[in-house]
Amino acid sequence: MNRSNVLKWLWLLGVASATCAAASHPPTDRRNFITCPIIQDTETVPCWVADYAGERYFLGIQTDSGGWSPPWLGHKVLVEGRIAPGPRICGGIPLTSQYPASNLPSGTADGAPLPNSPVASVMRELDPSCNTLLPTNPQYHIVGRRGPGPNTAESALHRPPPPPPPPAVTPPYSPRTFKLTYDFDSELASRTIGAALKAVQYAQATQARRITITAYRSATLLSDGTLAIEIENIAQLRAEELGSTLHRLKIPPTTQLLLHWNTKPLPADGVTDPERRHAEILVTP
Amino acid sequence: MRAKRSQLGLQKIWLLAGLTLLRANMTRKALSAMKTPDALACMRLSALCAMGFIAVPATADPPQPDYWIAAGQGGTAPHLARYEDGQGEVEVLLASGPVNMKDHPFFTPLGENGRACVTCHQPSSGMGLSVETIRKRWQETQGRDPLFAAIDGSNCPSLAQEKPDSHSLLLNRGLFRVSLPWPRTTGPDGTPVNPEFTIELVRDPTGCNTDPQYGLHSPDPHISIFRRPRIAANLKYLAVDAGAEMYGGVGPFNAKRLAMVLDRDPETGRYMSMNIMSDARDPTLKIQAAEAARDHLQVRTALTDAQLQQIVTFESQIYAAQGVDTAGDDFSAPGAPPALGAHNLRDSPTGVLGDSFGNPAFKTFDAWLSGSGSARPSGPVPARLSDSTAARPSDSASAPLSNSPSARLSDPAPTRLADSASMSGSRPDLNVDTKAHAPNTPSATPPAQQALRESVARGYDIFFNRPFWIRDVSHINTVGFGNPAKRTCVTCHNLQMVGTDASAGWGDLGTTNEPWAGEPLYSPRSAIKPELPLFKVVCNPQARPHPFLGRVIYTHDPGRALISGKCYDVGSIVMGQLRALAARPPYFSNGSAEDLRAVVDFYDRRFNMALTQQEKTDLVNFMSVL
Numbered sequence: 050m051n052r053s054n055v056l057k058w059l060w061l062l063g064v065a066s067a068t069c070a071a072a073s074h075p076p077t078d079r080r081n082f083i084t085c086p087i088i089q090d091t092e093t094v095p096c097w098v099a100d101y102a103g104e105r106y107f108l109g110i111q112t113d114s115g116g117w118s119p120p121w122l123g124h125k126v127l128v129e130g131r132i133a134p135g136p137r138i139c140g141g142i143p144l145t146s147q148y149p150a151s152n153l154p155s156g157t158a159d160g161a162p163l164p165n166s167p168v169a170s171v172m173r174e175l176d177p178s179c180n181t182l183l184p185t186n187p188q189y190h191i192v193g194r195r196g197p198g199p200n201t202a203e204s205a206l207h208r209p210p211p212p213p214p215p216p217a218v219t220p221p222y223s224p225r226t227f228k229l230t231y232d233f234d235s236e237l238a239s240r241t242i243g244a245a246l247k248a249v250q251y252a253q254a255t256q257a258r259r260i261t262i263t264a265y266r267s268a269t270l271l272s273d274g275t276l277a278i279e280i281e282n283i284a285q286l287r288a289e290e291l292g293s294t295l296h297r298l299k300i301p302p303t304t305q306l307l308l309h310w311n312t313k314p315l316p317a318d319g320v321t322d323p324e325r326r327h328a329e330i331l332v333t334p
Numbered sequence: 335m336r337a338k339r340s341q342l343g344l345q346k347i348w349l350l351a352g353l354t355l356l357r358a359n360m361t362r363k364a365l366s367a368m369k370t371p372d373a374l375a376c377m378r379l380s381a382l383c384a385m386g387f388i389a390v391p392a393t394a395d396p397p398q399p400d401y402w403i404a405a406g407q408g409g410t411a412p413h414l415a416r417y418e419d420g421q422g423e424v425e426v427l428l429a430s431g432p433v434n435m436k437d438h439p440f441f442t443p444l445g446e447n448g449r450a451c452v453t454c455h456q457p458s459s460g461m462g463l464s465v466e467t468i469r470k471r472w473q474e475t476q477g478r479d480p481l482f483a484a485i486d487g488s489n490c491p492s493l494a495q496e497k498p499d500s501h502s503l504l505l506n507r508g509l510f511r512v513s514l515p516w517p518r519t520t521g522p523d524g525t526p527v528n529p530e531f532t533i534e535l536v537r538d539p540t541g542c543n544t545d546p547q548y549g550l551h552s553p554d555p556h557i558s559i560f561r562r563p564r565i566a567a568n569l570k571y572l573a574v575d576a577g578a579e580m581y582g583g584v585g586p587f588n589a590k591r592l593a594m595v596l597d598r599d600p601e602t603g604r605y606m607s608m609n610i611m612s613d614a615r616d617p618t619l620k621i622q623a624a625e626a627a628r629d630h631l632q633v634r635t636a637l638t639d640a641q642l643q644q645i646v647t648f649e650s651q652i653y654a655a656q657g658v659d660t661a662g663d664d665f666s667a668p669g670a671p672p673a674l675g676a677h678n679l680r681d682s683p684t685g686v687l688g689d690s691f692g693n694p695a696f697k698t699f700d701a702w703l704s705g706s707g708s709a710r711p712s713g714p715v716p717a718r719l720s721d722s723t724a725a726r727p728s729d730s731a732s733a734p735l736s737n738s739p740s741a742r743l744s745d746p747a748p749t750r751l752a753d754s755a756s757m758s759g760s761r762p763d764l765n766v767d768t769k770a771h772a773p774n775t776p777s778a779t780p781p782a783q784q785a786l787r788e789s790v791a792r793g794y795d796i797f798f799n800r801p802f803w804i805r806d807v808s809h810i811n812t813v814g815f816g817n818p819a820k821r822t823c824v825t826c827h828n829l830q831m832v833g834t835d836a837s838a839g840w841g842d843l844g845t846t847n848e849p850w851a852g853e854p855l856y857s858p859r860s861a862i863k864p865e866l867p868l869f870k871v872v873c874n875p876q877a878r879p880h881p882f883l884g885r886v887i888y889t890h891d892p893g894r895a896l897i898s899g900k901c902y903d904v905g906s907i908v909m910g911q912l913r914a915l916a917a918r919p920p921y922f923s924n925g926s927a928e929d930l931r932a933v934v935d936f937y938d939r940r941f942n943m944a945l946t947q948q949e950k951t952d953l954v955n956f957m958s959v960l
Contacts, residue, residue: 088818095820111816119816123806123882175884182803182818197801197820199689206692211577212585236878242593246585282876290593296525297595298586 074274075319078131080106080144081271083172085179086120089139092185094156094193096139097169099128101272107141109166112155113195117166118232118239125176127233127277129269129323130167138163139189148323156193168323170233173280215247218254222334225251229291231326233269234279236286238328245291248330249298255334256301263309264288264328270319279326284310287328295330401458402471405443405450405480408436414676416657417458421916421958425657425666426457426567427676433648439641440648445631448480451623451645454510454563454630460654460914461567465508465925472498472505485632486511490542490558503540503865507925509560511542513629514896516550516557521897522597522615529899530877533557536868536888543867559891560866561612561923567654568913569610571684571832573619576605589837590813596838608838612907612923615897619646653679654914659790659959661783673697674959679831679913688830695824695833696960699794702787786955793949793956797823802943806882809841809906817882823937826909833912833960840906843940845922846891847883847905850940852926853890866890866924873901880904891924916958930954 075081082101086108089096094111097119108128109117120126130144137143138158145164155163194202227248229238238245252260264287268278288310300306315325401417411433416423435441440451455461471479482501484491487510493500503509518527535543535550542558543549550557576596577585586605588594596605597617606617616622623645627633637645653676658664665675672678673696688695779787803818804810810826811817819825826841827833835841844850854862871892873885880887880902887904895903907923921927927936934953938945945953 088816090820097816111819112814118814121811121817121881123817173878175879175882198799198822199691199694199824200687201691206690237593239593242587243585245593246587286876293525294593294595297523 073270073319075270075272076131079129079272079319080132080167081127081129081269081319081322082273083125083127083271083277085176085181086122086124086126086169087181087183088122089183089189090185091139091189091191092187093191094195094197096141096189096191098139098141099126101128105141107138107143108169110156110163110191110193111195111197112193113200117155118169118171120169121171122179122182123175123177125172125179127170127172127269128167129170133164135161135164139191140186146323156191159190168232170235173234215250215254218251222255224331224333227251227330227332229328229330230324231287231328233267233277233326234283236283236290238287238291242294245294245330246298248332249295249300252300252304252332255332257304257332257334259305259307259333260295260300261307261309261331261333262288262291262295262328263311263331264291265311265325266314267322267326268314268317269322270317272319276314276317278314281312284312284328291328291330401456401467403435403441403452403456405441405448405453407441411435411441411457415457417917419458419460419464419656419917422656422660422662423658424458424460424914424917425655425676426461427653427680429651429653429680438644438648439637440645443480443631444627444637444641445633447483447485447632449483449631451566451626451631453479453481455566457654458917460565460917461652462565462914462918463508463563464918465506465920468508469505472501477501483630483632486513486630489540490545490548492545492547493541503560503925506865507560508562508920509925510563510630511540511558512561513548513556513558516555516896518896518899522617522621523600527897527899530901531871531873531885531895531899531904533892534870534872536870537864538867539863539865540867557869557892557896558867559896560925561891562920562925564610564612564910565654565914565918566649567652568679568832568911569619569650569652571679571829572607572609572834572911573650574607574609574684575599575602576607576838578604590809594838608840609834609908612910613894613897614838614840614908619649623649653677654917655679656914656916656959659786661786663783663787663959665959669701671697671699671701673831682831685836686830687828687836688833689824689828693830694798695828695830696794696797697830699787699791702784702791704784704788789952789955790959791956793952793954796945796949796953797827797956800943800949802941804941807841807843808881808902812881812902827912831913834909839909840894840903841909842880842882842893842903842905843907844905845926845936846889846893846907846924848888848890851890851924852936871895871901871904873904877901893923912957912960915960930957933957 080101082099084099084101087098087100089098096110097108099106099108099120106128108130109119111119128144130146133143133145135143136159143164144167146167148165148168155166157163225248227244229241229244231238248260251257264284266279266281266284268276271277288308292306292308295306317325403411411428413432414425414427416425435452443450454463456463456467459467468481471481477496477498481487482495482504484495487504488495488500489503489511490500495501498505503511516533517529521527533550538544540558540560544551546552548556548558586595588596588608597608597614598604599606599618601618601620608614608617610616610619610622616625620642623642624637627637655665655674655676655678657666657675663670665671666677673682686693799822801820801822804815804821804825805818811819815821815825826835826839829836848868853864853866853868854860856863867890869889869892871887871889873879873887875885877885878901879885883904885901889905891907892904894906894908895901910923915921915930919927919929921930921933922936927933931950931954934945934950937943938950
C-alpha cells in the first residue's frame with residue numbers, strides 16, 4: 050500500500066470516527082452553531098447577535114483589539130457557548146463561555162455586567178449573504194469599557210509595561226510542553242502566541258537539543274448533532290506557521306526543529322472543543 | 335587661490351545683481367502686480383541674492399531655483415526654513431542646527447544617475463516631493479534633471495526618455511517606479527517566503543511589467559509598481575524600537591494580533607516598528623538608505639557604514655510640518671495649538687497612543703476656539719477634546735524634553751526660502767486673504783482668521799470624535815474590533831503627533847485594490863485612460879484568503895503581500911504620516927488623491943460617512959495645518 054493510499058484510509062477512518070462522535074448532542078444548555086452574525090447598533094457601541102433555530106442570541110459588544118474578537122460581516126461565524134443566566138441583551142439570549150477574553154469587564158447592559166462572550170470563530174471563506182446591520186435601537190442601554198470614540202480609560206494614558214523577564218532556568222533541565230489554542234479553521238494563534246515566546250526562551254536558556262511541534266486538526270459538535278470539522282490541512286498549516294514563528298523568534302542554531310501534524314480530527318464533545326484546536330511545542334533540553 | 339578669488343568675485347556679482355534687481359522691484363507700484371508669478375519669482379531671486387542666501391552655491395554654476403536643492407549644489411541647509419505651499423508655509427526644522435550640504439551624503443550624488451537623497455526629499459515639499467515641484471522641475475530642465483532618471487523616474491527604463499509621456503506617472507501623479515523581485519523567495523531577514531498567490535497581468539499601460547528586460551517574465555523577473563515617496567522627516571515617531579518606543583510593543587509580536595513576529599534590526603537584534611516603508615520591507619533607516627542608494631541613486635558600490643550613519647543621523651533630526659496657515663497664523667507663536675509646527679514635533683515624546691482623551695492624537699486646538707462653542711456643527715456633539723484633556727497635568731505629551739540634545743538650540747526666526755508661485759492661493763470658502771502673522775488669541779483675531787481657526791478645530795473634532803462604520807479593512811477590522819466597527823478616524827490614525835498607527839500599520843483601505851481604488855475606466859468617448867498597471871492576484875486554495883476580497887483580487891499594487899507572500903496582505907499599505915501634508919500632494923501611496931479634498935471624498939465614499947460640505951471643508955482645513 051503506497052503512502053497516498055495510507056493517507057486516504059486514515060482520512061476515511063477519521064471521518065468515520067468523527068461521524069460516530071456525532072451520534073450524541075452537546076449538553077442542553079450549550080449552543081454551538083454556524084450562522085451569519087448580525088450587528089445591532091445602539092446609542093453607544095454596537096452589539097453582536099446571531100439567530101439560530103428560531104431564536105436570537107447575544108454574543109457580545111464591540112470591543113477594543115485585545116479583548117473578545119467580534120465576528121465579521123461578510124463571513125459566517127462558529128459560535129460555541131452556553132446560555133448565560135439573566136435577561137436578554139440587545140434582544141438576544143446571552144451566551145457565555147468559560148474563556149474570558151480579558152481580565153477586564155467588557156461593559157454593562159442595563160447596568161448589569163456583561164457575561165464573558167462565547168467563543169466566536171470567523172469562518173475562513175467569504176459569505177456575502179452575511180450582511181445584516183440593524184440600526185440603532187434606543188431601548189438597548191449598553192455601556193462599553195470602550196465607547197465608539199477614543200478611549201476614556203486611564204490605562205490608555207500609559208504605555209503597557211514591558212513583559213517581565215523569563216524566570217531563570219536552572220538544571221536539571223527537563224522536557225517542557227507549551228500549548229497554543231486556535232480559532233476554528235485558523236492557523237494564527239493570536240490569543241495564545243505568548244506560549245511560543247516562552248518555548249523559545251526555554252529553548253534558549255537550556256540550549257535545547259530539539260523542539261518538536263505537533264499540531265492538530267479538530268472538530269466541534271454542533272447543537273444539531275452534526276460535526277463541524279476543520280479543513281483537512283489545518284494541522285499542517287498550524288505546524289508550519291508555528292515553525293516559522295519559532296525561527297523568527299530565534300531558536301538556538303544547534304536546536305533541531307521537527308514539525309508534526311495530525312490530520313485526523315480529534316473527537317468532539319460540544320463542550321471542550323475550543324481547547325482541542327491546538328498545537329504543542331515540546332522543548333527537549 | 336584662484337578658484338577662491340573667482341568664487342568671491344561671483345558672490346559679489348550676485349550680490350550686486352541682487353541689490354539692483356531688488357531696488358528695481360521695490361520701485362514697482364502695486365503689491366498686486368507683484369503677485370504675478372513672474373514678478374514674484376523676480377522678487378524672490380533678487381531678495382535671495384541680496385541677502386547672500388546661504389543655499390546659493392558659490393561656484394560658477396547658476397544659482398539653483400529657490401524651491402529646489404540640487405544634488406551636490408553645496409551651501410548650508412538652515413536650522414529652520416519655510417516655504418510657501420499653497421496653504422501657507424511648510425517649515426523644515428533641523429534640530430541639530432544648520433548643515434553643510436557640501437559632501438554630505440544626503441545631498442551628494444553618490445551613484446550613476448546624479449541623484450542624491452535630497453532629490454526626492456525636498457524641504458520645499460516637506461521632505462517629500464509634490465507633483466507641482468516635479469512638473470516645475472521638468473519644465474525648467476526639459477526633463478534632464480536627475481529626478482527623471484530612467485531607472486524609476488520614468489514609466490519604464492526602456493522607453494524613450496526624452497518624451498514626457500514616458501514619465502507620465504511621475505508628472506501626473508508623482509509616482510516613482512518600484513521594482514521588486516517576484517516571485518519573492520526570502521523575507522527581509524532572510525527567512526524563506528513561499529508566496530501563497532500568483533500574479534497575472536491584466537493591463538500594463540507603462541509596458542514595464544511586460545518588458546523583456548524589466549518585466550515579470552524577464553530573465554530576472556521583477557514586478558513594477560508605482561508609489562509616492564514618503565517624507566524623510568519626523569522619523570523618531572516611525573523608525574523606532576518596537577519594544578521600547580512603540581505603544582503596545584511589549585514583545586516581539588505585532589500588536590495587531592496576527593501572531594506575527596516583527597522584523598528586527600540586524601545590528602541590535604531589537605524588534606522594529608515596521609512603519610518606515612509603504613510595504614514595511616525595510617525595518618531600519620540604515621537598511622532603507624542602503625536600498626535607496628542602490629535602487630534609486632544607482633550606486634555602483636554600496637555606501638560605507640560611515641555614509642549610511644551620516645544619512646541616518648541627519649534624517650533622524652529633521653522635523654517637517656506646516657508652519658503658517660493661509661490666514662497668517664504662525665504656529666511657532668505663543669498660544670498656538672500644541673501639536674502644530676515642527677518645533678512641537680521635535681519636543682514631543684514618541685510612542686504615545688493618541689486614540690485617547692488623555693493623550694489625543696494632535697493634542698488640543700482649544701486655543702483657537704472662541705469659547706462660545708457656536709461655531710461647532712449643529713446637533714449632538716460628542717465629548718469635546720477640551721473636556722478631558724486641556725489642562726491635564728499628567729499629559730506627558732506636552733512635557734518639554736529639556737534634556738534632549740535637539741532642545742538645546744533655541745528656535746531662530748525661520749529662513750524663508752521659497753514661494754512656489756504655482757501653489758499660492760487663499761481660501762475662497764472662508765474669504766481669508768490676510769497674510770499677517772497674528773497672535774494666537776481669539777480676542778485679537780480678525781474674523782476671517784478666527785473662522786479658519788474654528789474650522790480647523792471642528793475638523794479635528796470630526797477626526798477625533800465622529801464615528802462611522804469602518805468596514806472591510808484588512809488588518810483593522812480583523813484585529814479584534816469586528817467588522818464593521820463603529821469608530822472614528824483616530825482609531826487607525828492613532829500615533830500622537832503624526833497620525834500613523836502605533837502598531838505596525840499596514841492595512842487594505844482600498845486605495846490600491848479594486849473595487850475601491852478608483853482608477854478610471856476605459857471608454858471610447860473619454861480621453862482619460864487608466865494609468866496604473868492592473869494585476870489579478872489568485873491565491874492558492876490552501877491559503878488564508880484576503881478577509882474581504884477572497885482569493886481573486888484585482889489590484890494596482892499588492893503592497894505588503896509582495897514582501898510577505900501572504901494572500902491576506904494583498905493591497906495592504908503602511909499608513910503614511912499626516913504631517914506637512916499641504917506641501918506634498920498628491921496623496922495615498924499611488925497618488926490617487928490629487929488634493930486633501932480628494933482624500934476626504936475617498937473616505938466619505940469608502941465608508942459612507944455622509945459628511946456635509948462644511949464637514950469636508952473642516953477636515954481639509956484641519957489636515958492642511960498639520
